[in-house]
Amino acid sequence: MSRVYNFSAGPAVLPEEVLKEVADEMMDYNGTGMSVMEMSHRSAAFQEIIDTAEKDLRELMNIPDNYKVLFLQGGASQQFAMIPMNLMKNKVADYIVTGQWAKKAYQEAQKYGKANKIASSEDKTFSYIPDCSDLPISPDADYVYICENNTIYGTKFKKLPNTKGKTLVADVSSCFLSEPVDVSKYGIIYGGVQKNIGPAGMVIVIIREDLITEDVLPGTPTMLTYKTHADAGSLYNTPNAYCIYVCGKVFKWLKKMGGLEVMKQRNEEKAKILYDYLDSSKLFKGTVVPEDRSLMNVPFVTGDKEMDAKFVKEATEAGLVNLKGHRTVGGMRASIYNAMPKAGVEALVAFMKKFEEENA
Numbered sequence: 001m002s003r004v005y006n007f008s009a010g011p012a013v014l015p016e017e018v019l020k021e022v023a024d025e026m027m028d029y030n031g032t033g034m035s036v037m038e039m040s041h042r043s044a045a046f047q048e049i050i051d052t053a054e055k056d057l058r059e060l061m062n063i064p065d066n067y068k069v070l071f072l073q074g075g076a077s078q079q080f081a082m083i084p085m086n087l088m089k090n091k092v093a094d095y096i097v098t099g100q101w102a103k104k105a106y107q108e109a110q111k112y113g114k115a116n117k118i119a120s121s122e123d124k125t126f127s128y129i130p131d132c133s134d135l136p137i138s139p140d141a142d143y144v145y146i147c148e149n150n151t152i153y154g155t156k157f158k159k160l161p162n163t164k165g166k167t168l169v170a171d172v173s174s175c176f177l178s179e180p181v182d183v184s185k186y187g188i189i190y191g192g193v194q195k196n197i198g199p200a201g202m203v204i205v206i207i208r209e210d211l212i213t214e215d216v217l218p219g220t221p222t223m224l225t226y227k228t229h230a231d232a233g234s235l236y237n238t239p240n241a242y243c244i245y246v247c248g249k250v251f252k253w254l255k256k257m258g259g260l261e262v263m264k265q266r267n268e269e270k271a272k273i274l275y276d277y278l279d280s281s282k283l284f285k286g287t288v289v290p291e292d293r294s295l296m297n298v299p300f301v302t303g304d305k306e307m308d309a310k311f312v313k314e315a316t317e318a319g320l321v322n323l324k325g326h327r328t329v330g331g332m333r334a335s336i337y338n339a340m341p342k343a344g345v346e347a348l349v350a351f352m353k354k355f356e357e358e359n360a
């Protein structure tokens with residue numbers, strides 16, 4: 001077996017321990033004589049899997065009792081429509097546009113009501129987070145929307161925006177479970193799981209109960225109504241059962257590692273190794289203003305496209321894979337999610353130093 005260090009932004013590296021466990025249980029899950037892939041989602045065995053996953057996630061994130069946890073399909077992108085369809089009672093919402101994913105959500109919301117762009121960092125290629133302490137929040141806004149960690153550009157909100165009392169909705173796809181959060185500050189926290197938690201094809205939505213109503217926009221499909229899934233314990237239809245099972249394993253792994261406070265320390269330590277080197281390098285340069293740097297996604301460039309391509313090629317040959325930046329920005333990006341070991345980041349920095357010496 002030969003494993004690489006996988007710096008993909010998502011689908012992304014998973015803990016080896018979890019991969020081994022699910023491999024061991026592939027033919028016979030817990031004496032059932034079948035794989036979780038083959039199991040009815042109405043079986044007692046699966047009910048226990050989903051209940052345990054939810055319980056462990058609640059414990060990890062300290063989710064208050066007045067929030068529901070939903071395991072839904074359609075990825076994070078489906079939420080771009082589902083949020084306005086369910087929350088736009090006044091048909092007004094404010095969007096802070098800090099990257100492509102926030103922009104897509106903002107554009108989608110325009111189909112359902114008046115979506116206002118109240119702040120943006122597009123003027124500098126989304127390389128910073130705008131000051132959100134006193135924004136022109138619309139008096140009748142149903143919610144204020146952010147993408148908390150910008151996967152493509154490598155920025156992170158270090159402080160939540162002042163929403164002036166309005167409901168905060170956050171896409172946390174690429175920082176999910178990377179550090180503790182105060183769930184009570186949000187109306188909805190949601191994220192695709194394929195970055196920090198599990199296989200692709202599922203989104204976890206943590207939603208305050210008062211936001212789950214039958215009063216949705218006319219024409220909202222049953223499947224896109226939060227109430228449908230909340231009432232059915234995420235089992236209205238056949239869920240992504242295998243994904244829920246793997247996510248549950250990752251929650252157990254996170255608990256065993258010591259929980260989110262410990263993950264935060266580990267993530268800070270890992271990111272510092274890379275950022276410190278970027279700050280000292282003469283060849284490579286980080287693209288984000290230091291105060292808004294993400295702990296999860298670290299974009300960097302040499303300033304020369306050919307040199308970037310040479311770096312990505314040689315790194316791949318050295319077993320450091322998926323370092324090419326997003327197709328819209330170029331350069332490089334190292335995604336260093338929870339499951340990326342410190343040794344992986346050290347190996348990357350050692351390789352970068354060597355590359356810098358050879359190409360000085």
Ligand SMILES: Cc1ncc(COP(=O)(O)O)c(C=O)c1O
Pocket residue numbers: 010074075076077078101147149150151152171172173174192201
């Ligand atoms: C922050 C963020 N939001 C949304 C998405 C879209 O997720 P999905 O492909 O699950 O729809 C991504 C995917 O990379 C992302 O990084």
